[in-house]
Amino acid sequence: MAISFWFDTLPSTPARASLQQELNVDVAIIGAGFTGLWTAYYLKQQAPQLSVAIVEAEQVGFGASGRNGGWLIGGIAGEGKYLARLEPEACRAGYRQLYGIIDEVERVLEREQIDCDLARGGMIYAAARYPEQLKRIQSELRGLHADGHTEEDFRWMDADELSKQMRMHNGYGGIYSPHCAVIQPGKLVRGLADCVERLGVQILENSPVTAVEGTDLRTAQGRLRASILVPATEGFSDSLMGINRYVLPVQSLIIATEPLAPSQWEEIGMERRPAFSDGGRLTTYGHRSADNRLIFGARGGYCFGGKVRHRFSLSDPEFRLREELMRELFPPLQQARVTHGWGGSLGMARNFAPFALFDPATGIASAGGYGGEGVGATNLFGRTLADLILGQESERTRMPWVFTPASHRQALRRWEPEPIRWLTYRTILSLFSWEDRLYRRQSGPSLLKTLAGATCQQLERLIH
Numbered sequence: 001m002a003i004s005f006w007f008d009t010l011p012s013t014p015a016r017a018s019l020q021q022e023l024n025v026d027v028a029i030i031g032a033g034f035t036g037l038w039t040a041y042y043l044k045q046q047a048p049q050l051s052v053a054i055v056e057a058e059q060v061g062f063g064a065s066g067r068n069g070g071w072l073i074g075g076i077a078g079e080g081k082y083l084a085r086l087e088p089e090a091c092r093a094g095y096r097q098l099y100g101i102i103d104e105v106e107r108v109l110e111r112e113q114i115d116c117d118l119a120r121g122g123m124i125y126a127a128a129r130y131p132e133q134l135k136r137i138q139s140e141l142r143g144l145h146a147d148g149h150t151e152e153d154f155r156w157m158d159a160d161e162l163s164k165q166m167r168m169h170n171g172y173g174g175i176y177s178p179h180c181a182v183i184q185p186g187k188l189v190r191g192l193a194d195c196v197e198r199l200g201v202q203i204l205e206n207s208p209v210t211a212v213e214g215t216d217l218r219t220a221q222g223r224l225r226a227s228i229l230v231p232a233t234e235g236f237s238d239s240l241m242g243i244n245r246y247v248l249p250v251q252s253l254i255i256a257t258e259p260l261a262p263s264q265w266e267e268i269g270m271e272r273r274p275a276f277s278d279g280g281r282l283t284t285y286g287h288r289s290a291d292n293r294l295i296f297g298a299r300g301g302y303c304f305g306g307k308v309r310h311r312f313s314l315s316d317p318e319f320r321l322r323e324e325l326m327r328e329l330f331p332p333l334q335q336a337r338v339t340h341g342w343g344g345s346l347g348m349a350r351n352f353a354p355f356a357l358f359d360p361a362t363g364i365a366s367a368g369g370y371g372g373e374g375v376g377a378t379n380l381f382g383r384t385l386a387d388l389i390l391g392q393e394s395e396r397t398r399m400p401w402v403f404t405p406a407s408h409r410q411a412l413r414r415w416e417p418e419p420i421r422w423l424t425y426r427t428i429l430s431l432f433s434w435e436d437r438l439y440r441r442q443s444g445p446s447l448l449k450t451l452a453g454a455t456c457q458q459l460e461r462l463i464h
């Protein structure tokens with residue numbers, strides 16, 4: 001499998017031309033993932049006369065955009081940090097922008113005739129599997145309300161209601177939100193690429209950018225001169241311009257089962273194809289695909305030095321762990337065959353929240369740091385970058401996640417140097433796994449469980 005299950009189900013297409021010559025364009029974009037493609041789309045929508053080229057190291061969707069878990073969230077990571085401190089009116093306006101992402105994506109899909117199996121089943125978020133998790137998750141819900149979300153946006157779902165939607169082992173209840181849909185990301189990224197090409201954008205594949213000079217870039221055999229440059233490399237940012245000090249590559253791994261029989265779905269539910277995650281601190285997430293497989297992702301990974309990981313194979317032992325977690329969460333799937341396993345790198349900002357940035361003086365516009373919540377966010381941030389580049393003030397450009405270089409320098413935190421990052425990652429992994437193991441033991445409350453919960457909570461506060 002070259003990229004992911006998503007691409008495996010699509011017909012193969014011939015590679016696009018690479019950058020072999022010297023070209024001049026108005027806007028050069030590095031990276032043909034969702035950020036680059038949405039930015040190109042909205043630029044051409046508003047200013048068809050602009051010449052835009054996207055230079056991609058591998059192929060369209062090679063990065064996280066072609067590998068993710070398919071949650072299209074009407075929200076961004078760390079949104080509360082940005083919005084909760086605003087006046088109530090501005091705070092609501094911010095959330096309206098975020099909730100509106102799914103409607104906007106649906107409008108474009110309709111207008112451009114892109115089919116990506118979108119289903120609007122909402123999300124079952126942080127479903128508790130152990131009584132010890134309940135208090136923390138309910139307090140998380142209170143935190144969401146304190147940050148400005150309403151009961152309509154995020155509400156408690158008790159065990160009874162949960163079991164009507166999704167039948168997981170020991171489901172004690174969780175948070176429900178309508179602000180999420182699921183998609184087939186391979187179809188979306190390919191559909192968008194074809195669409196921007198129809199609008200006149202040039203996409204050059206197999207063209208790793210090796211150097212950036214101002215707004216010009218070089219590849220092994222070509223050069224692109226531009227007035228505006230948009231680095232949209234997210235989890236691959238170690239390759240360019242020292243962005244990796246701010247956006248660190250973190251891995252996530254996913255498995256897919258064979259298409260499940262109707263009787264198996266009868267047992268585990270998910271008729272409306274909701275996105276789901278469990279209440280563990282080491283995130284477990286998934287959804288039911290349009291072709292009736294269970295898509296199941298779990299836990300992160302980090303390579304020493306923030307290196308990007310390129311190889312993932314179903315035979316890796318770490319996929320076995322995901323399989324075990326899936327069967328534990330859904331016991332009726334003991335015999336279900338896992339047919340695919342893949343992974344990818346996402347970009348994590350030190351404040352765990354994304355940013356959009358434009359510097360008219362240098363002509364560089366960028367967005368990233370989405371964490372594991374970039375599928376929807378890239379649409380909003382692509383629209384925002386287009387507004388910024390075109391010099392158009394809009395409700396989007398006034399959002400608190402939009403920075404000038406000066407405000408960005410102030411707000412931005414660098415990642416700690418190695419080996420601190422590596423040691424912190426290992427400590428988090430060990431402590432959170434320890435907490436999980438303790439909870440899994442059936443015996444009632446114990447001092448050790450309380451101690452584990454309190455220690456992990458403290459650690460979470462510290463790193464955020």
Ligand SMILES: Cc1cc2nc3c(=O)[nH]c(=O)nc-3n(C[C@H](O)[C@H](O)[C@H](O)COP(=O)(O)OP(=O)(O)OC[C@H]3O[C@@H](n4cnc5c(N)ncnc54)[C@H](O)[C@@H]3O)c2cc1C
Pocket residue numbers: 030031032033034035036055056057058059060061062063064065066067068069070071072073207208209210232233234235236237239240251252253254297343344345346347368370371372373374375376377378
């Ligand atoms: C396994 C996994 C699961 C995820 N699940 C979800 C989810 O369910 N929901 C959600 O909202 N988010 C999820 N995410 C995150 C989401 O996929 C990303 O935030 C989003 O796709 C980022 O898009 P992007 O265009 O910014 O970056 P990418 O899609 O990573 O694109 C960057 C592109 O830049 C190219 N590139 C890098 N360096 C160079 C260079 N030097 N020259 C030229 N090109 C270069 C890369 O090849 C790549 O194609 C997940 C991520 C992963 C990895």
